[in-house]
Amino acid sequence: MLPLWQPLDLTRVSLTGGFWYNLQQQVGQVTLGHIYTEMLHQGHLDGLRLDQRMHRGRQEANNWYWGGSIFWDSDVAKWLEAASAYLQHHRDAKLETLVDGTIELLAGAQQADGYLNSHILTWRPRHRFKNLRDLHELYCAGHLIEAAVAHRKATGKETLLNIAIRLTDYLVSVFGAGSDQIPGYCGHPEIELALIRLYRLTREQRYLDLSRFFIEERGTKPHYFDWEAVERLDATTFRPNHPVSPYAYMQAHAPIREQREVVGHAVRAMYFYSAVADLACELRDEELVEVCKNLWQDLCKSKVYVTGGIGSAAENEGFTKGYDLPNFESYAETCAAIGLLQWAHRMLQIDLDSRYADTMERTLYNGVLGGLGLDRKSFFYHNPLASDGSQHRVVWPWWCPCCPANLARLILSFSGYLYSAGPRAIAIHHYVSSEASFPIDDQDAFLVTSSGFPFDGAASLRFESVPGTSFEVLLRVPEWSGDYQFAVNGEDVAPEIVSGYAVISRAWKSGDEVTARFQMQVQTHFSNYEVIGNRGRVAISRGPLVYCAEEIDNASGLDRMMIDPEKGADLERVDGALSEIVSLSVPGSIEEQEENSLYPISAPARKTCTIKMIPYYAWDNRAPGEMLVWLRHGR
Numbered sequence: 001m002l003p004l005w006q007p008l009d010l011t012r013v014s015l016t017g018g019f020w021y022n023l024q025q026q027v028g029q030v031t032l033g034h035i036y037t038e039m040l041h042q043g044h045l046d047g048l049r050l051d052q053r054m055h056r057g058r059q060e061a062n063n064w065y066w067g068g069s070i071f072w073d074s075d076v077a078k079w080l081e082a083a084s085a086y087l088q089h090h091r092d093a094k095l096e097t098l099v100d101g102t103i104e105l106l107a108g109a110q111q112a113d114g115y116l117n118s119h120i121l122t123w124r125p126r127h128r129f130k131n132l133r134d135l136h137e138l139y140c141a142g143h144l145i146e147a148a149v150a151h152r153k154a155t156g157k158e159t160l161l162n163i164a165i166r167l168t169d170y171l172v173s174v175f176g177a178g179s180d181q182i183p184g185y186c187g188h189p190e191i192e193l194a195l196i197r198l199y200r201l202t203r204e205q206r207y208l209d210l211s212r213f214f215i216e217e218r219g220t221k222p223h224y225f226d227w228e229a230v231e232r233l234d235a236t237t238f239r240p241n242h243p244v245s246p247y248a249y250m251q252a253h254a255p256i257r258e259q260r261e262v263v264g265h266a267v268r269a270m271y272f273y274s275a276v277a278d279l280a281c282e283l284r285d286e287e288l289v290e291v292c293k294n295l296w297q298d299l300c301k302s303k304v305y306v307t308g309g310i311g312s313a314a315e316n317e318g319f320t321k322g323y324d325l326p327n328f329e330s331y332a333e334t335c336a337a338i339g340l341l342q343w344a345h346r347m348l349q350i351d352l353d354s355r356y357a358d359t360m361e362r363t364l365y366n367g368v369l370g371g372l373g374l375d376r377k378s379f380f381y382h383n384p385l386a387s388d389g390s391q392h393r394v395v396w397p398w399w400c401p402c403c404p405a406n407l408a409r410l411i412l413s414f415s416g417y418l419y420s421a422g423p424r425a426i427a428i429h430h431y432v433s434s435e436a437s438f439p440i441d442d443q444d445a446f447l448v449t450s451s452g453f454p455f456d457g458a459a460s461l462r463f464e465s466v467p468g469t470s471f472e473v474l475l476r477v478p479e480w481s482g483d484y485q486f487a488v489n490g491e492d493v494a495p496e497i498v499s500g501y502a503v504i505s506r507a508w509k510s511g512d513e514v515t516a517r518f519q520m521q522v523q524t525h526f527s528n529y530e531v532i533g534n535r536g537r538v539a540i541s542r543g544p545l546v547y548c549a550e551e552i553d554n555a556s557g558l559d560r561m562m563i564d565p566e567k568g569a570d571l572e573r574v575d576g577a578l579s580e581i582v583s584l585s586v587p588g589s590i591e592e593q594e595e596n597s598l599y600p601i602s603a604p605a606r607k608t609c610t611i612k613m614i615p616y617y618a619w620d621n622r623a624p625g626e627m628l629v630w631l632r633h634g635r
Contacts, residue, residue: 008416028412030375048076048105048106074402076106082413103159110163133225138190142186142190148160148165149161150409192214215276218252259291265316265317266318307366307616308341309330309336312331323531328388332384334379341368353500354479358479358500364544365544373620374618378395390624424440426438428474440469441467454543463510477518478544482519490515539629540584545617561611562634563611569586570584577622583613587611592604592605
């Protein structure tokens with residue numbers, strides 16, 4: 001029997017201060033407006049007017065997709081979800097007006113039968129569901145459904161939810177195993193997890209059934225994508241050079257219950273596995289749980305960067321072979337890291353094991369946050385672990401603007417990832433200053449968390465009110481923690497550690513306080529020999545943060561440096577151009593350049609130096625220059 005953990009969502013948790021509260025304020029006040037302005041300029045919103053004349057100037061200027069991008073609707077939907085998450089805890093009349101106006105555009109574009117996709121309706125009206133492999137119709141629908149659920153919870157309004165339900169009911173009638181239905185599925189998974197999210201809000205069984213159909217139909221043979229290609233007279237060979245199969249790109253190479261290896265496009269894989277985990281939870285399907293666990297093990301064994309980034313190759317925006325994790329050429333798309341975090345969070349509800357929360361944390365503070373500039377309006381689409389100084393964030397990745405709104409919706413909804421409630425239990429996954437309510441014996445308990453993460457390892461939880469019964473408090477012990485200590489009302493306790501969580505059970509009273517301190521020591525990471533680019537190198541972390549060296553703090557030619565972390569590191573808490581951070585100064589040496597000989601017969605002279613390092617997420621926010629995560633190791 002699967003455990004019954006339920007995440008506390010945004011309606012139960014609000015942030016109160018510290019790193020994450022400040023970040024949410026900045027994203028809500030800066031990033032949301034920036035994204036809306038860019039969507040307005042690029043034509044996303046005018047596209048919802050279904051008028052070809054609204055597109056032409058922008059189409060010629062951008063020289064991009066004919067008639068606007070096939071996935072623009074998804075960007076609008078992700079922005080709506082992000083804005084809704086912000087409105088959950090903040091009154092902002094201007095933002096609410098923009099949200100309502102955007103919903104009106106969607107309502108105006110929706111057809112009488114419920115169908116809604118601005119690109120198809122404007123430019124390809126006869127192509128409705130004729131190319132599920134490529135045209136992202138169901139992907140866009142999925143993001144709209146997710147936005148509708150978030151908007152309903154945040155505002156109580158039914159406007160966007162009604163649009164999503166009409167669209168979803170239309171999809172229920174069109175797709176399935178019936179003789180008059182389409183037995184297909186989307187080339188880019190997303191609709192599957194969105195349908196389960198809508199089912200959890202409405203409890204309408206047909207939405208869960210359609211998600212299950214899409215999940216279990218994917219990868220069956222003969223391939224639906226082959227059939228639809230014949231129907232539209234498309235003889236083009238689809239991705240013939242993929243190392244696994246043409247359809248591994250979209251996780252359609254085999255039915256999910258037969259999959260054992262993570263392959264293909266990284267974002268598509270993460271969204272699909274997230275939906276599979278959700279379905280396993282809803283159906284209490286132990287076989288699907290084992291599939292997810294096997295795929296998780298394959299991913300973590302050889303396909304994840306030390307920053308939590310995934311998907312090393314630009315050619316397929318995804319996975320190649322195991323241990324293929326180059327640094328300069330790393331792709332590691334921001335949306336893929338977000339997808340990994342979402343999958344890990346779902347696995348955590350099924351199997352309360354700290355390895356999932358540890359991955360969430362490492363990915364969040366490095367692979368995800370690195371995608372957003374400190375100005376809160378510049379973005380990385382992909383995230384290298386080394387740079388010669390030529391790669392920089394852009395104010396808008398016009399070729400595929402999926403990451404900005406995806407970053408915004410994750411950051412603004414992050415309070416929904418912090419806690420889970422179980423039968424007579426509350427689990428704390430991430431230590432973030434916040435207030436939360438959770439159910440115990442059909443009554444609400446309230447707690448307040450205070451935290452110094454990610455720069456300080458101290459945290460405390462105070463129960464404001466609790467029922468008069470016993471329950472368990474489970475506190476994650478981070479994998480990076482050295483020594484750790486727990487106390488209840490000032491008295492040290494030594495709780496049992498179960499799957500990486502400290503379990504404290506007692507009859508709690510209002511005013512009781514739990515304090516935790518995790519040693520944030522500087523750690524040196526070595527790499528498996530099979531990762532060619534990391535041989536003879538080490539990476540440095542402290543707490544959840546991976547560190548990097550930048551040219552601006554050191555010198556050009558960073559690869560001439562050798563780091564010697566065994567001698568220790570000095571910490572400095574600074575508040576300046578990079579906002580408040582903890583920087584590291586680590587002993588090392590640097591080669592003196594030999595300019596007169598191409599192949600000298602003596603070793604280059606070296607002199608001692610101090611290598612300054614900053615959190616990886618903060619790189620490329622000052623002067624352009626080189627960057628390295630994996631530094632040569634030695635004296």
